[in-house]
Amino acid sequence: MPDTPRLTKRPFPPYRHVPGKTPHPRRDPGGYSRGLGECSPPSLSAISWRDSDEYLFGIDLFNHRYWWECHEILESLWHAAGHRSTAGQCLQAIIQCAVAHLKTETDNVVGARELLARAEGHIAEAGATSLGLDLRDMLHQTHAYVHRRQDEPARLVPDFSL
Numbered sequence: 001m002p003d004t005p006r007l008t009k010r011p012f013p014p015y016r017h018v019p020g021k022t023p024h025p026r027r028d029p030g031g032y033s034r035g036l037g038e039c040s041p042p043s044l045s046a047i048s049w050r051d052s053d054e055y056l057f058g059i060d061l062f063n064h065r066y067w068w069e070c071h072e073i074l075e076s077l078w079h080a081a082g083h084r085s086t087a088g089q090c091l092q093a094i095i096q097c098a099v100a101h102l103k104t105e106t107d108n109v110v111g112a113r114e115l116l117a118r119a120e121g122h123i124a125e126a127g128a129t130s131l132g133l134d135l136r137d138m139l140h141q142t143h144a145y146v147h148r149r150q151d152e153p154a155r156l157v158p159d160f161s162l
Contacts, residue, residue, distance in 0.1 A: 007056040017068040043080040044087040067102035089126035132158035
């Protein structure tokens, strides 16, 4: 999605990882993250999402179809926020929508639909809007993509006024 504006200046990985089709970024000797350690980001429950480069980069990854990479970045934030916190529920919903997109691209429709149902539960806990995002719109767009009612995947557009 080249016309989607970037929120960060961080470079994207050299390829989008698709399980079974590309080298695993950390486990494969040719993976682009092989040997790199993981960082522990600050909790989005403690800092503003607007100031989190990790979070905004996760949105960039989502919007440019780096589904697996988005999941990886946001998962560390999810752990830091606490799984049951509002921020944690929101992050888990985004992660599950990202992976639902990936499963749709790999023709795992059943898995994609299961993830959508889980994301819906997390959105019920987090609320309709959280971390600057309209989560119900994300779910609606992801649902349409998974069910092949639209060709374009969901797009996350943070509202910096929230």
